[in-house]
Amino acid sequence: MRAVDIIAKKREGETLTREEINFFVQGFTRGEIADYQAAAWAMAVYLRGMTNEETTALTLAMAHSGQVLDLSAIAPRVLDKHSSGGVGDKTTLVVAPLVASLGLPVGKMSGRGLGFSGGTLDKLEAIPGFRADLTTAEFTTQLENYGIVVSGQTHDLAPADGKLYALRDVTATVSSLPLIASSIMSKKIAAGANIIVLDVKVGRGAFMKTEAEATALAELMVKIGRLAGRRIAAVISDMNQPLGNAVGNALEVIEAIETLKGHGPAEFVEHCLSVAAQMLLLADAARAEADALAQLRAALADGRALKKFGAWIDAQGGAARVVDDYALLPRARIVEEIVAPQDGFIAGINAEQVGLTVVDLGGGRAKKGDTIDHAVGVVFQPKVGARVARGDPLFTLHANDRAKFDAAKARLLAAYTFSPHAPALVELIHKVVR
DSSP states (O other): OOHHHHHHHHHTTOOOOHHHHHHHHHHHHHTSSOHHHHHHHHHHHHHHOOOHHHHHHHHHHHHTTSOOOOOTTTOSOOEEEEEOOOSSOOHHHHHHHHHHTTTOOEEEEOOOOBTTBOOHHHHHTTSTTOOOOOOHHHHHHHHHHHSEEEEOOOSSSSHHHHHHHHHHHTTTOOSOHHHHHHHHHHHHHHHTOSEEEEEEEESTTSSOOSHHHHHHHHHHHHHHHHHTTOEEEEEEEEOSSOSSSEESHHHHHHHHHHHHTTOOOHHHHHHHHHHHHHHHHHTTOOSSHHHHHHHHHHHHHTTHHHHHHHHHHHHTTOOGGGGTOGGGSOOOSEEEEEEOSSOEEEEEEOHHHHHHHHIIIIISOSSTTOOOOTTOEEEESSOTTOEEOTTSEEEEEEESOHHHHHHHHHHHHHTEEEESSOOOOOOSEEEEEO
């Protein structure tokens, strides 16, 4: 077989065999197939799509491109959650310690920002000293000792996805259903968790723009997970406006900690509780959703979740005292409040434009290997549905460059839609696919 023939076959819209997919994935992992060929193949997949059988084959090929962990010796139940990508999505920073504080071990292999979507590891690395590059041995040891670990992909676990993930971010091939599904599920299978909740975003700030697309992705990933012997569910959640108030790495860390202290934005708290409740239900740790929610609220209220967060950050080398001292986080040189340009109800905040703006400020990557500016971002005040008067505070912009600040201010204001009438509000949780 030759890589160029496989690229051409997919370019023509033909179905690849399991053998062809395995050949391509293994060759790319070993470095025998070059980045430029993998980029061409990814674009062909983006344009031509894949059948469910192809996507499942790709998932398993990437999962088995390295070691597949067996965590049964550590715990009979290891839980994981994963987001399909959104704007302001710092859910893992709350859900992981919250669920772990109830005695359910959470072992998560996470990723970095893709396109306009922020990455969990980028947020965590805003905390001084935090190590996201754990070895496989460190991953399992921390899970056993602390009951919580969130790490980047190692060379041992799903290395093919790690390489392809970085290429997709800079080749405009992020929003491909088969590439998203295989990327997420290969990491989940390789990392060894046997209970998985997927957080599939839908809307303007998601890679899946319509509910039909999000449902198709959710159903495909749930099917792949079940075939791999996992207990799995998918929460389809709204991403037409940013999740929570903060967008930007250090700013999102602060909002996550405030949420663990009981002061989080209402819709972000609701979202975290909904995802975490599904994890408890799959683990048979709650009889019904009401029971799961009661346990989770208790862990927030009595400080167990916050304590677990601190222990987790400390275990991975981070400054756990960040919980009480946000000055340890990077701070932008320019921090200014922007006011509403007119009276009216906020009818929309284009989440995709917000995410792209934060990338342009330096909070994401325009090309492979770019350095992240953890300090920059935006903190919204009133959200969709709120009535504002001209001159009322709208958002606070954090930047390290005046020209970038000015461009970001104009772009963010253009992302707003105002209306003289109160808009119909969209449900935060659209559905759950089990």
